[in-house]
Amino acid sequence: MSAVIQIENVDKWYNPAVQVLRNVSLTVSRGEVVVVCGPSGSGKSTLIKCVNALEPIQHGRIVVDGEDLGGKGVNLPRLRARVGMVFQHFELFPHMRVLDNLCLAQCKVLGRSRQEAESRALVLLDRVGLTAHAAKFPGQLSGGQQQRVAIARALAMDPVVMLFDEATSALDPEMVSEVLDVMVGLAQSGMTMMVVTHEMGFAGKVANRVVFMDQGEVVEDAPSKQFFEGAGSERARQFLSKILTY
Amino acid sequence: MSNFDFDIVWQNLPYLFLVGLRFTLTLTVLAALGGVILGTLLAILRQSGGPVLSGFVAGYVNLVRALPLVLVIFWFYFLVPYVGQWVTGSPRPIQVGGFASALITFIVFEAAYFSEIMRAGIASIPRGQSSAGQALGLTHAQVMRYVVLPQVFRIMLPVLLTQTIVLFQDTSLVYVLSITDFLGAASKIAERDGRLVEMYTFAALVYFVLSFAASRGVQRLRARYAVPR
Ligand SMILES: Nc1ncnc2c1ncn2[C@@H]1O[C@H](COP(=O)(O)OP(=O)(O)OP(=O)(O)O)[C@@H](O)[C@H]1O
Ligand SMILES: [Mg+2]
Numbered sequence: 001m002s003a004v005i006q007i008e009n010v011d012k013w014y015n016p017a018v019q020v021l022r023n024v025s026l027t028v029s030r031g032e033v034v035v036v037c038g039p040s041g042s043g044k045s046t047l048i049k050c051v052n053a054l055e056p057i058q059h060g061r062i063v064v065d066g067e068d069l070g071g072k073g074v075n076l077p078r079l080r081a082r083v084g085m086v087f088q089h090f091e092l093f094p095h096m097r098v099l100d101n102l103c104l105a106q107c108k109v110l111g112r113s114r115q116e117a118e119s120r121a122l123v124l125l126d127r128v129g130l131t132a133h134a135a136k137f138p139g140q141l142s143g144g145q146q147q148r149v150a151i152a153r154a155l156a157m158d159p160v161v162m163l164f165d166e167a168t169s170a171l172d173p174e175m176v177s178e179v180l181d182v183m184v185g186l187a188q189s190g191m192t193m194m195v196v197t198h199e200m201g202f203a204g205k206v207a208n209r210v211v212f213m214d215q216g217e218v219v220e221d222a223p224s225k226q227f228f229e230g231a232g233s234e235r236a237r238q239f240l241s242k243i244l245t246y
Numbered sequence: 247m248s249n250f251d252f253d254i255v256w257q258n259l260p261y262l263f264l265v266g267l268r269f270t271l272t273l274t275v276l277a278a279l280g281g282v283i284l285g286t287l288l289a290i291l292r293q294s295g296g297p298v299l300s301g302f303v304a305g306y307v308n309l310v311r312a313l314p315l316v317l318v319i320f321w322f323y324f325l326v327p328y329v330g331q332w333v334t335g336s337p338r339p340i341q342v343g344g345f346a347s348a349l350i351t352f353i354v355f356e357a358a359y360f361s362e363i364m365r366a367g368i369a370s371i372p373r374g375q376s377s378a379g380q381a382l383g384l385t386h387a388q389v390m391r392y393v394v395l396p397q398v399f400r401i402m403l404p405v406l407l408t409q410t411i412v413l414f415q416d417t418s419l420v421y422v423l424s425i426t427d428f429l430g431a432a433s434k435i436a437e438r439d440g441r442l443v444e445m446y447t448f449a450a451l452v453y454f455v456l457s458f459a460a461s462r463g464v465q466r467l468r469a470r471y472a473v474p475r
Contacts, residue, residue, distance in 0.1 A: 081383025
């Protein structure tokens with residue numbers, strides 16, 4: 001199995017006093033679904049932003065789809081276009097209709113014609129069940145619908161891997177499952193995914209591996225079955241018992 | 247009151263409006279467009295141009311805002327011909343005329359104010375919007391062009407237009423160059439026919455009506471063009 005994301009000994013500081021990632025190493029292979037969990041502030045969002053080079057790293061190496069993010073002459077926008085990213089707060093462009101949200105980067109980055117972009121967009125809107133809302137503005141949709149649009153927007157770029165940063169944690173409870181359903185469907189279709197989430201149901205259902213982070217370190221990285229049957233580390237066990245009790 | 251003669255206004259309406267007001271409105275519109283474009287560029291430089299450029303822009307904005315407009319109008323009028331001479335390498339100062347000189351002055355002056363408005367607007371767009379744009383593979387420039395600025399213009403449109411109304415009133419200061427803008431036209435007739443009270447009252451009324459109507463229009467726009475979030 002070839003690695004789509006290779007994170008090797010990465011250190012990151014936001015400022016000289018605070019180290020947010022400590023010697024993090026992690027590999028996501030093609031077709032794999034890796035769930036990343038851990039307490040608030042443990043560096044999950046930071047790690048996922050580093051994979052997309054939205055945040056620089058100070059030490060170590062990240063290779064995405066065979067390309068070293070820190071390599072000389074690497075075209076970051078081009079590389080990012082191959083990595084889909086879904087944010088906690090959706091981040092749809094509020095001044096554009098849903099369809100235009102899906103077409104913008106297809107046209108400007110991939111150079112697709114408007115027609116190609118639209119037909120690809122409509123296929124993906126259909127896949128997330130939102131064809132009827134193509135002409136609406138994001139503000140006219142519910143949170144769950146917006147997040148599904150955001151997933152479709154990322155998929156429209158035909159990414160080799162999808163990153164999710166707590167995609168359901170800003171949603172009202174009744175909308176969580178409609179988004180998780182889309183994510184499960186995506187996982188089952190063979191998409192490579194790195195998913196920051198506390199939805200352990202999702203993890204149990206589709207994750208190949210679960211990574212547990214604490215204070216900037218990868219504390220545990222185990223096949224999901226093994227992780228749930230008895231996480232090896234005390235910290236992971238405590239964390240799990242906390243989020244599963246409620 | 248009996249010897250007020252407002253006929254003088256009616257007799258001179260074509261001159262007042264077709265010459266005077268036309269100049270004023272043309273100057274206002276062109277200066278606003280130029281000022282917004284230059285101001286937007288300045289705001290972008292200030293936000294993401296590196297320490298040297300952004301320091302330069304900050305200095306520029308502070309300098310302009312610390313100078314009285316009349317002074318700048320005057321100074322530019324006398325300076326621009328020499329700048330033109332220097333740029334083109336001509337042996338004599340290039341006479342650009344009152345309109346061009348006034349237009350350049352107002353663009354340069356208003357850009358400082360517009361850039362502050364645009365800067366506040368850019369800062370008001372959540373950082374996640376840029377991250378999302380970049381994550382899709384858009385470059386910094388494309389994120390600005392397609393994601394950030396369109397939202398900034400919508401949010402800031404009322405403020406930009408309000409500043410343009412101020413600009414409209416400020417254009418009356420070109421009278422120091424003896425230019426026939428609206429106020430200049432009114433004042434020429436006033437002096438010629440000795441009808442100061444009538445002409446200045448009428449001029450005040452016109453400035454008031456136009457400014458007031460424009461601000462009401464801005465309030466309506468504010469409601470209509472709000473970004474649905
Ligand atoms: N832009 C930033 N500048 C400075 N410090 C930051 C920045 N972003 C995050 N941090 C800090 O880095 C640490 C890790 O943050 P991060 O957002 O990656 O954690 P997280 O695991 O995603 O947490 P959460 O579950 O709350 O989302 C935290 O201590 C946070 O305060
Ligand atoms: Mg986070």
